[in-house]
Amino acid sequence: SSYTRYSPDRPMTATNLGVGPTVGGMVLAQTIEALACVGYMDTRFGRYGHEHSDFSIRFLRAGFGGVRCRVGDELHNRFYLLDSGIKLLDAISSSSHDDLENNARLLNELQKEPVYRTPWCNEEEMVEFRAEFGSGFSEMNDPPFKEKTFDIDSYYKKHEDVYLSGWDAFAHYVENGIKESRDL
Incomplete structure (x- = not known):
């Protein structure tokens, strides 16, 4: 050196x-x-x-x-x-x-x-x-779910297929539910 x-x-x-x-x-x-x-x-x-x-x-x-x-x-x-x-x-x-x-x-x-x-x-x-x-970086400032809490039970009740698939409700919503226009 x-x-x-x-x-x-x-x-x-x-x-x-x-x-x-x-x-x-x-x-x-x-x-x-x-x-x-x-x-x-x-x-x-x-x-x-x-x-x-x-x-x-x-x-x-x-x-x-x-x-x-x-x-x-x-x-x-x-x-x-x-x-x-x-x-x-x-x-x-x-x-x-x-x-x-x-x-x-x-x-x-x-x-x-x-x-x-x-x-x-x-x-x-x-x-x-x-x-x-x-x-992608600026999209972090505009997240897909802006509420303070996500009701997992409600999402599973409305979308039994998600519950039966074993997906975490929120992960499913972010990965698929938004694109599929699923109700919260």
Whole structure:
């Protein structure tokens, strides 16, 4: 790896992790539990630079992937490292000096904010985010049954064939009953 290691030079495995002060944004692995705590990458970083640093530091702040160590009056990061078997190749970067400087400043400011980030910061980003999922995502906002309770007994009484089939009444209604215009 091209990143500084604080642990001895040895293979870093899931049962014998390494430790380092930084991680790259090429390969970050998270669990569902960790993502539920920190949310999404912060869209305020825009084009290039430090978005993965913020993401990784928020995992540390939430108790995942390493620890934060106090050195005098400063907090230093210690990330757990793992050899991935992926070889990094040099590539032409799309970075700019201004992007890196602005995002470095933003990275420092965001350390005072809560750990969790939503997938958007404004209405325009929300519309763009939801559009990526196609029409099915917006249909979640308009569910097929809007009432607070579904009367299973009533549905079975009106539709004995559903009862005899062994279907769960509500599952049948969502999967078939709506298309078949069955009464509730």
